[in-house]
Amino acid sequence: MVMTQNQRLGIFAALALLMALTRIHHSILHHFDALPDASWGVFFLAGFWLRGSARWAFPLLMAEAVVVDYVVITGMGIDFFSHYCVSAGYWFLIPAYGSLWLGGSWLAKHQAGLRLSTLALAAVALLVAENLCYLISNGSFYWLSHSVPTPRSMGAWFENLGDWYLPFLQTTALYVGLGAVLHVLAVTLSRALKRSGQIQH
Numbered sequence: 001m002v003m004t005q006n007q008r009l010g011i012f013a014a015l016a017l018l019m020a021l022t023r024i025h026h027s028i029l030h031h032f033d034a035l036p037d038a039s040w041g042v043f044f045l046a047g048f049w050l051r052g053s054a055r056w057a058f059p060l061l062m063a064e065a066v067v068v069d070y071v072v073i074t075g076m077g078i079d080f081f082s083h084y085c086v087s088a089g090y091w092f093l094i095p096a097y098g099s100l101w102l103g104g105s106w107l108a109k110h111q112a113g114l115r116l117s118t119l120a121l122a123a124v125a126l127l128v129a130e131n132l133c134y135l136i137s138n139g140s141f142y143w144l145s146h147s148v149p150t151p152r153s154m155g156a157w158f159e160n161l162g163d164w165y166l167p168f169l170q171t172t173a174l175y176v177g178l179g180a181v182l183h184v185l186a187v188t189l190s191r192a193l194k195r196s197g198q199i200q201h
Helices: 003-024 039-049 054-075 090-108 118-142 155-201
Strands: none
Touching: 003 039, 003 054, 039 054, 039 090, 039 118, 039 155, 054 090, 090 118, 118 155
């Protein structure tokens, strides 16, 4: 589905808003606390829908993620760089989220429209991208963060992986699944409107 620049900007705005509302957590928007963080799903969907716009869309989404974290952490009266989650490993979120973007972008390039083969391809692309993102983000935190008690070991890291692995994958799959439903509806509606226009002429 070919999109105009305005449509791309609209999709970007919607994804950025979704990430802000779900990432901000403990803030004045406390009634959104029940929503799980959509960041991973947003980067995968952005890679799919905004393929070719990585030069501006990816840096802006990354900047948004950092700004939201900064606002939330400092809003709790904590120095940003002394927070539990902010360490040398925090900056590895760039390649971690980048792997999600690349997964979505790869899917956009290789998908064959609304077919079962595309669904299978999407499942594989999402699983590979999620796993890369998880290994980079969790691994960098475990091995580089001063918040993790020493001595560190491969066994303890794998135990840590097991604690968080499935919830992250399930949440991302949920958001990407919702995005896929919206995509199918948009493509179907677009085709119906084109056919309607052809009949009228």
